[in-house]
Amino acid sequence: MSTPQTYTVTIHVRPLKSEDPPPRTYTITVPSDRYILQHAESQGLELPFSCRNGACTTCAVRILSGHVYQPEAMGLSPALQAQGYALLCVSYARSDLEVETQDEDEVYELQFGRYFGKGRVQLGLPLDED
Numbered sequence: 001m002s003t004p005q006t007y008t009v010t011i012h013v014r015p016l017k018s019e020d021p022p023p024r025t026y027t028i029t030v031p032s033d034r035y036i037l038q039h040a041e042s043q044g045l046e047l048p049f050s051c052r053n054g055a056c057t058t059c060a061v062r063i064l065s066g067h068v069y070q071p072e073a074m075g076l077s078p079a080l081q082a083q084g085y086a087l088l089c090v091s092y093a094r095s096d097l098e099v100e101t102q103d104e105d106e107v108y109e110l111q112f113g114r115y116f117g118k119g120r121v122q123l124g125l126p127l128d129e130d
């Protein structure tokens with residue numbers, strides 16, 4: 001049995017609430033056949049998560065450099081994936097990586113804000129005012 005490739009993954013954790021700890025950076029070595037979140041936790045890191053199956057975006061990161069493979073990232077549109085966002089709970093490293101944690105509300109806004117934000121959904125509804 002061959003040994004999986006390993007990659008160096010640097011994770012910048014942004015504080016999201018006033019009670020969160022200050023910004024911190026972790027660097028770990030992750031085998032290419034392990035989910036990054038799962039492996040980081042096995043190394044004692046505390047990272048944001050909720051569903052653990054690629055649906056909720058709590059574990060979303062922006063990729064600053066490198067590549068991931070995330071075929072199960074259902075919670076992230078292909079457009080956002082192409083813009084460099086990833087879900088660590090279902091991401092495999094495919095190179096050395098540097099990533100930054102994201103606010104899940106910001107990611108939601110990026111995905112859906114242009115459809116549901118600022119009342120623009122009214123464009124699809126009949127309005128009586130006219």
Ligand code: FES
Nearest residue numbers: 050052056057089
């Ligand atoms: S923890 Fe929900 S998408 Fe990763």
